[in-house]
Amino acid sequence: MVSEVLFWIVAALTVIPSLALLFAKRPVHIAMSIVLVMVGLAAAYVGLGAPFLGVVQIVVYTGAVMMMFLFVMMLVGVDNAEDMRETIKGQKWIGFLAAGGLGILLISVIGDASIEPRLTDTVGNPEGVAMILFSEYVLVMEVLGFLLITAAVGALVLTHVPRLTPRRTQVELQAARVLAGANPVNKPMPGVYARHNALDVPALDPQGQPIEESVSRVLEIRRQTQDGQEFRAQLEDTDNPDHEARPHGAPSRDADTRNTRDGEEPK
Amino acid sequence: MTAMSFVYLAAILFAIGAAAVLLRRNAIVAFMGVELMLNAANLVLVAFSRMYGELDGQIMAFFVMVVAAAEVVVGLAIIIALFRARQTISLDEPAELKG
Numbered sequence: 001m002v003s004e005v006l007f008w009i010v011a012a013l014t015v016i017p018s019l020a021l022l023f024a025k026r027p028v029h030i031a032m033s034i035v036l037v038m039v040g041l042a043a044a045y046v047g048l049g050a051p052f053l054g055v056v057q058i059v060v061y062t063g064a065v066m067m068m069f070l071f072v073m074m075l076v077g078v079d080n081a082e083d084m085r086e087t088i089k090g091q092k093w094i095g096f097l098a099a100g101g102l103g104i105l106l107i108s109v110i111g112d113a114s115i116e117p118r119l120t121d122t123v124g125n126p127e128g129v130a131m132i133l134f135s136e137y138v139l140v141m142e143v144l145g146f147l148l149i150t151a152a153v154g155a156l157v158l159t160h161v162p163r164l165t166p167r168r169t170q171v172e173l174q175a176a177r178v179l180a181g182a183n184p185v186n187k188p189m190p191g192v193y194a195r196h197n198a199l200d201v202p203a204l205d206p207q208g209q210p211i212e213e214s215v216s217r218v219l220e221i222r223r224q225t226q227d228g229q230e231f232r233a234q235l236e237d238t239d240n241p242d243h244e245a246r247p248h249g250a251p252s253r254d255a256d257t258r259n260t261r262d263g264e265e266p267k
Numbered sequence: 268m269t270a271m272s273f274v275y276l277a278a279i280l281f282a283i284g285a286a287a288v289l290l291r292r293n294a295i296v297a298f299m300g301v302e303l304m305l306n307a308a309n310l311v312l313v314a315f316s317r318m319y320g321e322l323d324g325q326i327m328a329f330f331v332m333v334v335a336a337a338e339v340v341v342g343l344a345i346i347i348a349l350f351r352a353r354q355t356i357s358l359d360e361p362a363e364l365k366g
Contacts, residue, residue, distance in 0.1 A: 002270055002317075011276050018280055018303055021287035027295055034299050037280075041306055048270060048317040050325045053332075057309075060332050065302065065339050072343045073295060076350045082293045087359050095289035103282030110274050117269060120320035129329070132322050137330075144333050151337035158344035161351070 006047040013040030025082070031069050038062045050124040188214040200225050273314040281307035294346050294356040298339075305335045 017033035017040075024030045038061040045054035086092065122128070133141060168176075178184050188203040188211055200219055202210035219225050280303055287300030309328040316324025350356050 002273070007272055007276075010273075014276065015279055015283070018283045021283060021296065021300055021303065022290060027293060030296055030299060034303065037303065038306065041310060044273060044276075044310060045313050048273065048313050050313050050316065050328075053309075053313060053325050053328055056329065056332060060336055061302075061306070065336060068339060068343060069295060069299065072346060075347060076295075076356050082291070082296075082357070092290060095286060099282050099286030099289055102285055103278060106278035106281065107275060110271070110278060115271070115318055117318040118320040122316075122320050122322055124316070124322050124325040128322055129325060132326055133329070137326055140330060144330065147334065147337050151340045155340045155344040158341070158348050 002047060006043070010040050010044040010047070013037070013043070027073050028070070031066055031073065034069075035062050035066045038066065049121060052124050052126045052129050190214045190216070270314040270317040274311055277307040277310040277314070280304075280310070292357050292359055294349065294358050297358060298342055298346070301342075302335065302339070305331060 014037045017036040020030050020033035024033065038057060042054040042057040042062075045051075045057055088094070174184070190199050190203055191197045191201055199216060201215070202212055202225070203214040205211050215225050284300040284303035284307060287303065288297050291297050291300065309331050312324045312328040312331070316322060316328075346356055349361070353360055
């Protein structure tokens with residue numbers, strides 16, 4: 001019949017992680033343990049002679065449903081702390097008792113049932129499932145198509161937010177900016193392209209002074225900017241090589257530009 | 268070891284899912300409890316399909332999976348709509364119908 005080892009592996013793989021539903025604090029941990037439960041159930045299906053359902057279980061539940069749970073958790077915030085105040089006094093113990101009672105009731109009823117198992121082993125491979133699905137149950141398949149379309153449209157309708165104000169066009173936005181006294185022209189791009197092309201150095205104006213507003217505000221807050229003086233074009237240097245006092249033989253900082261201007265190859 | 272032991276396992280899983288629905292206040296976690304209950308029902312269907320040697324139980328389990336997928340889509344959309352309206356997904360917050 002069914003392998004005993006498989007049963008105990010499946011039992012451990014489903015019951016232990018599903019207890020996270022009751023005792024784990026963070027929703028993401030719970031979702032990942034439910035993924036484990038789904039994988040265990042898929043193994044059980046394969047062991048019970050339903051390989052097609054086992055694959056569908058993994059694809060639909062671990063692949064689609066639980067990942068969608070994780071996406072929604074991401075949307076609503078994973079750190080949403082659960083409110084543990086009890087609106088009904090002793091709700092926790094009532095809940096435990098009710099669920100435990102339900103479990104005991106189910107198990108006792110199952111223990112009472114007597115079933116004569118047949119010895120024919122049928123395997124639910126895709127071919128066998130499809131033969132039944134598209135002959136006996138073809139009407140149910142059609143109805144399920146309607147159901148899925150309805151669910152998709154329902155999800156769209158439920159998450160749709162109607163626009164309360166008309167959309168502002170680009171022309172209106174620009175007019176509002178000019179009216180508010182903002183500079184209508186784009187800000188200059190950062191970076192001194194000939195010497196340093198990273199975003200942390202401000203652009204230089206024609207006088208060689210750095211333009212502060214060309215550097216991103218985020219970098220300023222993080223103190224990751226440079227003042228750009230280091231990369232300033234030293235024009236006076238090229239006009240008069242002795243202008244800047246430096247040790248004899250030391251290379252000028254912009255020696256390469258001067259050399260190319262003189263028509264020599266830079267070393 | 269017959270397929271009947273899987274039915275006992277399914278009963279335990281169903282009870283755990285029901286306890287999660289009763290105890291947890293986080294809407295997403297309670298919803299995952301509902302999913303666990305659906306899966307326990309699926310396990311029963313597959314186990315009985317094995318016992319009777321018929322594929323019909325597996326077909327039913329397949330239908331349950333399709334319905335569960337549709338149900339998850341709508342349920343999660345409701346949770347998102349609830350979160351947009353109240354900035355919380357606690358199940359105790361919406362209490363307008365309380366007398």
